[in-house]
Amino acid sequence: MKNITFYRRFETDILAGRKTITLREASDADFVAGDQVRVSRYEDDVYFCNIEVTGVTPVQFDDLNDTHAVQENMTLPELKQVISEIYPGLKELFMIEFRLI
Numbered sequence: 001m002k003n004i005t006f007y008r009r010f011e012t013d014i015l016a017g018r019k020t021i022t023l024r025e026a027s028d029a030d031f032v033a034g035d036q037v038r039v040s041r042y043e044d045d046v047y048f049c050n051i052e053v054t055g056v057t058p059v060q061f062d063d064l065n066d067t068h069a070v071q072e073n074m075t076l077p078e079l080k081q082v083i084s085e086i087y088p089g090l091k092e093l094f095m096i097e098f099r100l101i
C-alpha cells in the first residue's frame with residue numbers, strides 16, 4: 001500500500017472529515033484515483049488512518065480559491081500562507097482529493 005504523510009497539526013481535521021484535499025508538489029503527488037493510501041504523521045511516522053484518493057488535479061498557486069480553502073478547513077489567506085511556508089515559490093501544485101476509508 002502507498003503511504004502519505006501529513007503534518008500532525010492536520011490529523012484531527014482529517015479524522016473528522018474536515019480536510020478533504022491536500023496540495024502537494026509533483027514529487028509528492030504520485031497517486032491516481034482509486035489508490036488506497038496509508039496515512040501517517042510526518043513528524044513521527046505514527047499511522048492514523050487510511051484514505052482513498054478520489055482525484056489528482058494540477059492547480060496553479062495563483063488559481064487557488066475559496067473552494068480549495070474550504071476543503072482544507074482554512075481561509076484562503078491561511079492556505080496560501082501554509083503552502084508558501086512548505087513550498088516557497090512553487091507555482092505548480094497538485095490537488096489530491098481523498099475520503100476516509
Ligand SMILES: CC(=O)Nc1ccn([C@@H]2O[C@H](CO)[C@@H](O)[C@H]2O)c(=O)n1
Nearest residue numbers: 005006007010022023024082083086
Ligand atoms: C513533507 C510534506 O510536504 N508534508 C506535507 C505537505 C503538505 N501538507 C498539507 O497539505 C496542505 C497543502 O499543502 C496543507 O494543509 C499542508 O499543510 C501536509 O500536511 N504535509
